[in-house]
Amino acid sequence: MTLQDFYLAYIDCLNRQDWDALGRYVAEHVKHNGRPFGLSGYRSMLIQDFEDIPDLRFVVDRLVCDQSLIAARLMFDCAPKGWFLGLEINGRRISFAENAFYEVKGGKIVDVFSVIDKTAIERQIG
Numbered sequence: 001m002t003l004q005d006f007y008l009a010y011i012d013c014l015n016r017q018d019w020d021a022l023g024r025y026v027a028e029h030v031k032h033n034g035r036p037f038g039l040s041g042y043r044s045m046l047i048q049d050f051e052d053i054p055d056l057r058f059v060v061d062r063l064v065c066d067q068s069l070i071a072a073r074l075m076f077d078c079a080p081k082g083w084f085l086g087l088e089i090n091g092r093r094i095s096f097a098e099n100a101f102y103e104v105k106g107g108k109i110v111d112v113f114s115v116i117d118k119t120a121i122e123r124q125i126g
Contacts, residue, residue: 003065011058019043027108053080070102085118096120
């Protein structure tokens with residue numbers, strides 16, 4: 001399996017909310033934005049995201065893979081139920097991008113850095 005195939009399978013796992021399979025893609029001691037989350041913390045974060053945003057769907061816009069590194073631009077078009085990133089959304093539809101960088105070791109994601117384009121959301125909600 002190529003790194004690109006691995007990542008697309010990971011995104012499919014997220015979109016299916018197949019939390020039992022998440023450990024196939026994410027290491028037990030994964031870090032997110034420099035914080036040691038661990039697989040259970042990472043899973044909890046994702047579950048909360050889907051609870052807060054019932055129509056959440058990860059769409060890969062750009063993808064670059066190089067040995068053990070993945071860079072992806074993910075696009076979202078969704079309607080968070082309440083507050084999102086400190087902004088009161090309350091079910092309004094918003095579109096935004098997330099730029100994410102992943103390090104893969106031993107066939108699993110060990111480190112994730114991600115930034116969401118909050119400015120794009122602020123422009124939409126005025």
